[in-house]
Amino acid sequence: MTTPPRLPDSPPGTDDPVPSASPPPGCPAHVPAARRRLYGPDADADLTSLYGKLRAEHGPVAPVLIHNDVPMWAVLGHSENLHMVRTPSQYNRDARGWSAVKDGTAGPTHPLAPVYSWQPICSFAEGAEHQRLRGAVTGAISAIDHRGARRYINRYSQRLVNDICEQGRADLVSQFAEQLPMAVMCEILGMPEEYNERMVQSARDMIKGTETAIASNEYVMSALMLLVARRRAKPAEDFTSALIGHESRLTDDEVAQHLRLVLIAAYEATANLIANVLRMVLTDPRFRAQLNGGQMTVPEAVEQTLWDEPPFSAMVAYFAKHDTELGGQRIRAGDGLIFGIAPGNLDPAVRPDLTASMQGNRSHLAFGSGPHECPGQDIGRAIADTGVDALLMRLPDIRLALDEADLRWRSTILSRHLVELPVTFVPRPPQDVRARPSIGKPVGGAGDWQVSSPAPLSAPSSTAVSELAGVGSVPLPPTTEPVSPEPRPARPGLWGRLVRWWRGA
Secondary structure, eight states: OOOOOOOTTOOOOTTSOOOOOSSOTTSGGGSOTTSEESSSHHHHHOHHHHHHHHHHHHOSEEEEEEGGGEEEEEEOOHHHHHHHHTOTTTEEOOGGGOHHHHTTTTOTTSTTHHHHSOOSSGGGOOHHHHHHHHHHHHHHHHTSOHHHHHHHHHHHHHHHHHHHTTTSEEETIIIIITTHHHHHHHHHHTOGGGOSHHHHHHHHHHTTTOTTHHHHHHHHHHHHHHHHHHHHHSOOSSHHHHHHTSTTOOOHHHHHHHHHHHHHHHHHHHHHHHHHHHHHHHHOHHHHHHHHHTSSOHHHHHHHHHHHSOSOSEEEEEEESSSEEETTEEEOTTOEEEEEHHHHHTOTTTOSOTTSOOTTOOOOSTTOOGGGOOTTHHHHHHHHHHHHHHHHHHOTTOEESSOGGGOOEEEOSSOEEEOOOEEEOOOOOOOOTTSOOOOOOOGGGOOOOOOSOOOOSSOOOHHHHHHHHTOTTSOOOOOOOOOOOOOOOOOOOHHHHHHHHHTTO
16 A cells, blocks of 8 residues: 655646646647546546546546646545545635635635535534534434334334335436435434425436536525524424534534535435445345345445445545645645545555455545544434345336346436436335335245345344334234144155065055
8 A cells, every 4th residue: 555656757746837828728739648637528438437437647646637637636546545534734714725726726716615614613623613513413313213214214214115115116316325324414403394306316416517507506504504403493303403412512503514515425325325336236146135134234235335336436625734745746835736535435546356355344545534524324224224224125026117238327427327227126115114015925926035144043122123123112913823834754664664665655
């Protein structure tokens, strides 16, 4: 994992002047070859290959351009990414020190402004202020009833499956992966009435860098500010009330901003994670065989997906506090750097064989690291684990409805989102959402998923069974006694066979 030496012809820092060129701005020929665009048709078509080219040309840190041709550094190496996010003395997330913000090239109207613009939240704070804000978030998360959260996840998963199970076909992206995280997070935050299609679409639009991203952000923030006002007046047992009541004494604006951070990060990351796990289960023979044979559980499949297809491809951005060097490149004070999650996970220094199993290895970059590591990653894992498990248990004969090559993606610098995942299955009636998910016998014998962890050696207590079912104190339906097979005739022993031979039998 040693850092390659800086090449003699390495490009200068991102704040160095770019040599003038004759073509007009916007023309591809106007962009120096040393800086590739991470946006536009070419990048959106195959950002993974573009990262590979950048790694071959520049090593673990490469000069790139984001929207409006704003220069930045893309950090591609696994160890280089970890050094950047774990060294707050050299790099922070306060965009007010970014050269592009100071000179106006990355101003408030920039398509990615909702992502990188400074806000009074723990993700952009340092030192004592970071400890105060982060302490409030982690304190509120620790107050979440995790057993109750799994009940929410199971309940909403069953409802979503009920909505599609009688049709025999569905799009698992728009009808499941995008709906489940928002429904669960709205419940956890204390705003189930705000869960609707507009909230889902606004949350997704905010991070795509579209012309409507700023308007979508305003809609989400207005809903959250109303929620804060309601909980100030009437606290309840939810995340928002815990955040308001924390000893850090956050202001209403600080509470709303942190609610947005938790809501959007958990929603987008988990929606992508669920879709990616389901795609790999449906298209990768390795996943299918291991799940069918019991060699892999759904949580293990989720962890493998976090390596191969992380929910966020990158994070914009970190900023150099002073002149330094990273990955053999000269980084100037005020330079912006992209936290390269997906390329870091594919770094040949840590994964020389991309086909090798990464089960049990959680050193991926999917949830970050250092002081800004995602505090709600266990909630995201729980939503994905429980949701995928419930879906595959209810629809064990599920199959992809088209060729894998025909699947479409929508890519941005921040994430690679599966547009749709059409599937078919044998129609079946809805189930009571309060009941334990039942696999049953697949009609037509089209498949049999082994999706859950192996059963314990000793019989679990009724309380443990209730928790695993995700229904808390709701009584479970009575179990059916197993039917004993017909007794097989005993094979005669040696003496019996001799007697039968002697008698001519």
